[in-house]
Amino acid sequence: MSDQEPSRLELEIELVIAMYPEQVDYNAKTRVLNFTQRGATVQLRLPESYPESGLPDVIAARDAGKSDVRARTKAAVKQLGLVGGEEALDAIIAAFQQLLESTLTKRKLALSPTTLSGITKPGYPGIMIFSGPSLAVTNHVNTLKAENWQAFQVRYEEDKLWEFAHGKGVKEVETMAEVVKGLELESAKEEFLKAVGIK
Incomplete structure (x- = not known):
């Protein structure tokens, strides 16, 4: 076990997994986070600079009927008005x-x-x-x-x-x-x- 403090990204991932233990899977090597809920799925890729700058990229999104909803998901994220690295x-x-x-x-x-x-x-x-x-x-x-x-x-x-x-x-x-x-x-x-x- 390392004595080094966890990074901000590690803390965020731990928090998301603690909130949704059965629904979230994260691969640190590929920096891909999968979220599943009632048959719907969203797959995000976190940029190397995240969370200090940049926003997650929506690489896949499907509703419960397995329809591709990437465009709608990206539009919904865009409507939030977030700027990479400037969320807070x-x-x-x-x-x-x-x-x-x-x-x-x-x-x-x-x-x-x-x-x-x-x-x-x-x-x-x-x-x-x-x-x-x-x-x-x-x-x-x-x-x-x-x-x-x-x-x-x-x-x-x-x-x-x-x-x-x-x-x-x-x-x-x-x-x-x-x-x-x-x-x-x-x-x-x-x-x-x-x-x-x-x-």
């Missing part, structure tokens, strides 16, 4: 009192996620902004909180993707001016300034 997005601003030189491990941890975008500023006041899939943002912030920062506090949370001037990944900057400059949208700049008590 968050932007979080966390502030902490001070990040000292002796906490290099914490600084590296703050910069570590590859599935998120963001900006961090060490010193006083310390600032961290992360944006990306909601679960990934929440997990990263909870990991950071567990490091016992001095006066760590989430100041702002929004169900919306924030964009940064540097693009993807988390970048460390030195000044508050650089934090503001790194935010692409004017609305994000306004929300940031309000969250840290400058506006």
Whole structure:
């Protein structure tokens, strides 16, 4: 048994199988999930990047009479208005009192996620902004909180993707001016300034 924590995909599959134990079958090698209910079947292929980005592809769908209903199923999924990787997005601003030189491990941890975008500023006041899939943002912030920062506090949370001037990944900057400059949208700049008590 591995000590490694299960991935988000593994957790989602476990949850679906727990909810529908007799109806769901998943092949991790082919990334194909089969769902059967009262004679009807749906077969989905999960892209390699799922769940961080992309949506499952409907590769087969049959009703109880064995008629092909792939087109109807795909249309129903399309009507949900989901965008790959953006089903649940968050932007979080966390502030902490001070990040000292002796906490290099914490600084590296703050910069570590590859599935998120963001900006961090060490010193006083310390600032961290992360944006990306909601679960990934929440997990990263909870990991950071567990490091016992001095006066760590989430100041702002929004169900919306924030964009940064540097693009993807988390970048460390030195000044508050650089934090503001790194935010692409004017609305994000306004929300940031309000969250840290400058506006």
